């Protein structure tokens with residue numbers, strides 16, 4: 129197997145339990161609400177806000193022949209730009225003040241998820257960042273459509289699902305970009321081990337972030353109360 133196939137196999141193994149984690153169980157069991165979706169958008173904002181620049185930073189840490197795909201990676205990074213704003217726009221269309229999400233702090237789990245990958249990239253191996261990106265792209269294409277159907281059944285308008293719809297579609301292509309990065313750049317055993325470490329850590333920490341989204345709403349954490357307090361206090365646009 130080449131490195132892209134090995135990463136794929138590791139990702140499938142690492143996410144084998146994902147259907148049964150509380151977040152996706154809530155979707156399957158009809159316990160997922162519009163409140164959970166709003167809190168998810170808040171955390172997506174905080175995570176995606178860091179990604180384009182982190183992606184570009186990785187290219188600056190690569191050396192020698194590792195730089196051969198930098199033009200493509202930087203284009204990929206550019207395609208991820210502005211997605212944090214999509215999450216805020218979706219929140220506004222749901223009837224929340226996006227400033228309450230933008231100006232607040234991320235949940236600890238979201239911060240840990242985002243920080244883990246930066247640490248791996250900057251202090252361990254820049255290629256480890258690719259394991260994190262691969263998880264995000266795949267989770268969007270694998271579980272995004274299920275979440276979309278759930279939100280539709282809750283009566284949430286498509287205009288408030290722009291982030292989800294964008295990633296359910298665009299990330300199919302981005303997964304293929306990732307496979308090329310692995311084939312071309314991850315040719316040493318040590319690099320593969322570092323990528324898989326980054327990937328497995330991302331899978332577990334992302335799950336923790338999703339768990340925190342559910343807990344924040346169900347247990348009334350301050351971050352949720354601050355966002356919920358703005359509900360319907362702002363104008364709800366009728367057009368995207």
Ligand SMILES: [Fe+2]
Nearest residue numbers: 265298299302
């Ligand atoms: Fe993407």
